[in-house]
Amino acid sequence: MPSELRSPRSDSRRFVSDPSVSELPWATARWCARRGWPVHPLAPGRKTPAGNCENCRNSAHAPADCACLPLGRWCHGFHAATLDQRRIQQWWTQHPDFGVGVACGPAGLVVIDIDAHPAPAPSRDRVLPGIPIADHVDLTGLATGFHSLGVLAALRGHQSPAEDTGTLRVRTPSGGLHVWYRAEDNRRWQCSTGSSTGRALAWQVDVRAHGGYIIAPGTTTHAGTYTAVGETREPAALPLWLAQELERTGHLPAANIPAPRPVPPRAQQAVLAAGGGRARTGNTLTSVLAPVAACGQVSEGAGFSDVLNRAAFTLGGLVAAGRLSREEAERALRETASAARPGQDRRSEQIIASGLAAGLLKPLYAAGGRP
Ligand SMILES: [Zn+2]
Ligand SMILES: [Zn+2]
Known part of the structure; x- marks a missing residue:
């Protein structure tokens, strides 16, 4: 050197x-x-x-x-x-x-x-x-x-x-x-x-x-x-x-920017469901957050940051499209992340905030939905 x-x-x-x-x-x-x-x-x-x-x-x-x-x-x-x-x-x-x-x-x-x-x-x-x-x-x-x-x-x-x-x-x-x-x-x-x-x-x-x-x-x-x-x-x-x-x-x-995003099948169901009322909103969250929750079954790795970031990004898109309230999205992300990675709340919080912020710029409408 x-x-x-x-x-x-x-x-x-x-x-x-x-x-x-x-x-x-x-x-x-x-x-x-x-x-x-x-x-x-x-x-x-x-x-x-x-x-x-x-x-x-x-x-x-x-x-x-x-x-x-x-x-x-x-x-x-x-x-x-x-x-x-x-x-x-x-x-x-x-x-x-x-x-x-x-x-x-x-x-x-x-x-x-x-x-x-x-x-x-x-x-x-x-x-x-x-x-x-x-x-x-x-x-x-x-x-x-x-x-x-x-x-x-x-x-x-x-x-x-x-x-x-x-x-x-x-x-x-x-x-x-x-x-x-x-x-x-x-x-x-x-x-x-x-x-x-x-x-x-x-x-x-x-x-x-x-x-x-x-x-x-x-x-x-x-x-x-x-x-x-x-x-x-x-x-x-x-x-x-x-x-x-x-x-x-x-x-x-x-090519590396995930927008305009085709609505992934799971989120698409969720989006369609989200129009159906409170109970359906629960399904939306559950399906988008499933990969985050799944990380809880492995103690380390599993690309947790990425998975959480992606979920926050998707929910941000749903919030921007008026399909979900921001509070609901934040609370659900926080609770799921905290359950999957206890004791990492500060870090999770940061990932959620930036994932949501990025998603909020890309409204996620259902296929054939309103602009
Ligand atoms: Zn030359
Ligand atoms: Zn030359």
Whole structure:
């Protein structure tokens, strides 16, 4: 591990066994690749990828059709990223001044890139896209991505990723912060920039995932060095609430978003039944909650979070379609979850809240039902 990446405590022992401290970028690239994070060269002193060859500069073609990549050249930025240690050695011994970029998507990383550039505050609807901020809320102090992300986290009852000491965080030369997380499933999280009027998580907060790269800690540009802070050097799993915020703000490709949902047969019966009165509402809940209750028969695993999230999502859809009251949905979810996983109420509560919130945006009408 390069010295820049070492946690202060492990310094003395690891230092001796690692001869690479004088070859920092190469060592950084090797360190990343050993973690399964494909790397590609950055232009010396810059944040941008090393340039394409002349042929790739002059002829328009897709990276997938490029002859350079199979030949081990670094054309097309993160598309050239590799885990191959021989190629890495070749690139960085020939160009020791290359910086190191990590291709986030194939690395299974989602990096929250918080900017601290002084900028005039945006209009209210762009601070947290999709979340209205009332006129009486004073936004005078809002100056950086640390603030907008802090507000989002506070709204959701969580600590800001900027304060997340349990994951790898990297200070940028301009005072920003990269918060590195692992995507735990195979969902293809997408990049965004906070200033975009399309997909964005929060003002002055970018998301680096599929289709993007992140500068590896230890890399030095003309502006300074990207330096890991605190002691944690491993990305933690992407927090559930943050994954839900990313989903809400459109960071999944359309195919991964469960909407517009065909009504699953069981829920469809439930929806039809729900029109039939109080007793039928009970059947609705029972059928949607059955998988949650079933988790109670196994002490661990069983994908409980997913199952509960899905049930909350479905009930949220029913609530939005006016087929069930929100109170009923919440109470039933809470009671079923509590019975299946006693003592995990706090966690269950969070899953229920976000599952419901997501479902509320997707009304679940019966087939042929009213819009
Ligand atoms: Zn080329
Ligand atoms: Zn090319």
